[in-house]
Amino acid sequence: MLPASAHLEVAVTLDLCAPTLTPGSHVRLPVDGSVRGARETALVTTGAAAAGPAGSGRVGNPSPGTPVRLTRRGRATRGAVTLVAGLVLLSGTLWGSNDHFPFGPFTMYATARRTDGYVRQTRVEAVDAAGGRFVVGFAAIGLRRAEIVGQIAGFRTEPERLESVAAAYAARRPEAPPIVRIDIVQSSHRLDDGQPTGEVTRDVVLSWPEDGAQ
Amino acid sequence: MSDALTTTGRNGRPAAVASAGRWLFPAVPVGRVAAFRTLVYLFIPLDLLLITPWALWHKDVPGELYRPLMVGRVLPLPVPTEALVLGVFGALLVTSLVAAAGRAPRLLGWVVFGLYFEWMLIAMSYGKVDHDRFGYLVALAALPTAGAARWGDPTPSERAGWALRVTQVAVIVTYFFAAFAKLRLGGLAWLNSATLTWAVMRRGTAFGDWLMDLPGAMVAMQWFLLTFELSSPMVLVVSERARRRIVGFLYLFHAGVYATIRIAFWPHLVALAAFLPLERVRPVEAVRARLAGATGDGPPIDERRQSPPGRLR
Numbered sequence: 200m201l202p203a204s205a206h207l208e209v210a211v212t213l214d215l216c217a218p219t220l221t222p223g224s225h226v227r228l229p230v231d232g233s234v235r236g237a238r239e240t241a242l243v244t245t246g247a248a249a250a251g252p253a254g255s256g257r258v259g260n261p262s263p264g265t266p267v268r269l270t271r272r273g274r275a276t277r278g279a280v281t282l283v284a285g286l287v288l289l290s291g292t293l294w295g296s297n298d299h300f301p302f303g304p305f306t307m308y309a310t311a312r313r314t315d316g317y318v319r320q321t322r323v324e325a326v327d328a329a330g331g332r333f334v335v336g337f338a339a340i341g342l343r344r345a346e347i348v349g350q351i352a353g354f355r356t357e358p359e360r361l362e363s364v365a366a367a368y369a370a371r372r373p374e375a376p377p378i379v380r381i382d383i384v385q386s387s388h389r390l391d392d393g394q395p396t397g398e399v400t401r402d403v404v405l406s407w408p409e410d411g412a413q
Numbered sequence: 414m415s416d417a418l419t420t421t422g423r424n425g426r427p428a429a430v431a432s433a434g435r436w437l438f439p440a441v442p443v444g445r446v447a448a449f450r451t452l453v454y455l456f457i458p459l460d461l462l463l464i465t466p467w468a469l470w471h472k473d474v475p476g477e478l479y480r481p482l483m484v485g486r487v488l489p490l491p492v493p494t495e496a497l498v499l500g501v502f503g504a505l506l507v508t509s510l511v512a513a514a515g516r517a518p519r520l521l522g523w524v525v526f527g528l529y530f531e532w533m534l535i536a537m538s539y540g541k542v543d544h545d546r547f548g549y550l551v552a553l554a555a556l557p558t559a560g561a562a563r564w565g566d567p568t569p570s571e572r573a574g575w576a577l578r579v580t581q582v583a584v585i586v587t588y589f590f591a592a593f594a595k596l597r598l599g600g601l602a603w604l605n606s607a608t609l610t611w612a613v614m615r616r617g618t619a620f621g622d623w624l625m626d627l628p629g630a631m632v633a634m635q636w637f638l639l640t641f642e643l644s645s646p647m648v649l650v651v652s653e654r655a656r657r658r659i660v661g662f663l664y665l666f667h668a669g670v671y672a673t674i675r676i677a678f679w680p681h682l683v684a685l686a687a688f689l690p691l692e693r694v695r696p697v698e699a700v701r702a703r704l705a706g707a708t709g710d711g712p713p714i715d716e717r718r719q720s721p722p723g724r725l726r
Binding site: 265266267268269273274277278281284285288289292293297298299300301303304305306307308309310311312313314316318320337338340341342343345346347348349350353360363364366367370371388390393394395 | 434437438440443467470471472473474475477478480482483484533534537539540541542544545546547550551558568569570571572573575579582586587590591593594595597598599600602603605606607608609610611612614615625631632
């Protein structure tokens with residue numbers, strides 16, 4: 200911490216939005232520490248020009264209005280944390296997967312889709328005890344569309360996991376007739392040269408119970 | 414320039430270190446971090462109730478469908494049950510609202526961070542991980558270290574500066590590293606691929622459909638997107654004025670994405686506000702001044718704000 204009489208050099212960027220400095224206790228300083236951003240440098244006397252409103256004392260800031268400087272240790276700790284977090288995120292981006300949340304790669308729309316391939320959309324269809332077939336809303340099973348898609352590999356290896364989807368439906372829609380059959384259905388829209396051709400095919404990719412009729 | 418840096422550098426450290434230090438620990442008004450803290454914590458109830466309501470759905474999903482992420486396996490965190498999900502939900506609602514008022518900023522800040530992180534694991538451990546909140550999570554982790562802060566306090570603080578700076582870096586790195594991820598997964602072929610077409614066909618709006626019909630528009634947007642993401646770190650080193658313009662552009666960009674595919678990175682957009690001079694937004698003071706003005710005992714009216722001559726009041 201600087202002695203009270205010390206001068207603190209503060210880099211102040213003046214721009215059109217900056218409020219005018221007014222005399223009195225309510226001085227607002229648009230302070231910007233970035234060296235490149237600084238076009239003008241103001242010399243501010245500690246505890247005078249930067250004085251805040253009366254009673255603005257803060258923990259670790261003994262005199263109200265005194266600029267809060269970090270200690271050497273405070274800087275070192277923060278600097279180290281910043282560096283380590285940055286490196287972990289960089290390695291997550293280069294070698295990690297979604298499993299490493301929150302340090303995994305930011306893979307939103309990162310795969311290259313073929314311009315002559317298919318755009319697939321997944322939905323859940325069900326048959327209830329009353330015999331009616333319907334498209335299940337995702338809120339009714341407590342899972343988003345992307346979560347169903349993400350679980351498909353697990354459903355394939357352990358088909359009984361689909362029964363849990365029916366259980367979730369029962370928990371969320373207790374008044375509705377229970378689900379006795381679930382079909383994970385994909386519609387595939389064919390692309391040609393990156394444009395939809397209008398050609399759509401529908402496939403049941405998974406069913407529960409497994410031996411159930413289509 | 415470098416001489417000046419050397420002489421003003423602390424403890425005789427080289428200019429580059431002093432300059433990096435000043436960049437990472439800028440002295441920003443305490444009121445800015447106070448306002449940002451309120452914004453960040455007020456977002457939580459909004460997020461719980463409106464933005465990601467599906468996270469609460471998971472209370473009804475059987476534990477067999479829980480696919481714990483690495484953090485959840487290593488710690489190890491319990492399989493979410495209805496009681497756990499509702500407990501975290503309720504605790505977050507209460508603590509975030511109290512924290513938004515600026516109470517117990519360190520203790521409550523860490524509690525909210527812990528609860529929200531657990532909430533994220535509950536949200537992301539059922540087969541899909543979202544990438545819309547790295548900057549927001551960094552803000553939640555950094556805010557407690559800024560300590561107590563009063564709204565409108567102009568006092569410069571390096572503690573406040575670091576919390577805001579690392580949030581800014583996290584926000585920008587989300588764009589920058591997203592470009593890396595595209596190059597890693599899709600390669601350069603991503604640029605001319607049908608990825609945006611795929612996105613619009615699956616989640617598109619009327620505007621998105623219109624764009625898709627424009628020849629070459631989707632591919633052009635992919636080139637723009639990757640170029641923009643790769644050049645995004647620029648925002649961290651340009652002048653304050655340019656920085657605010659770029660941040661304005663970023664908000665417009667996200668509005669455009671929302672208009673096209675109905676995806677908004679809401680928490681990311683909240684974290685993006687770490688670039689803005691939020692200490693100048695004083696809603697409570699404005700309301701108070703208005704109320705005081707109505708009762709006739711308010712502060713003297715600023716001459717410049719009076720009605721133009723000739724207008725009746």
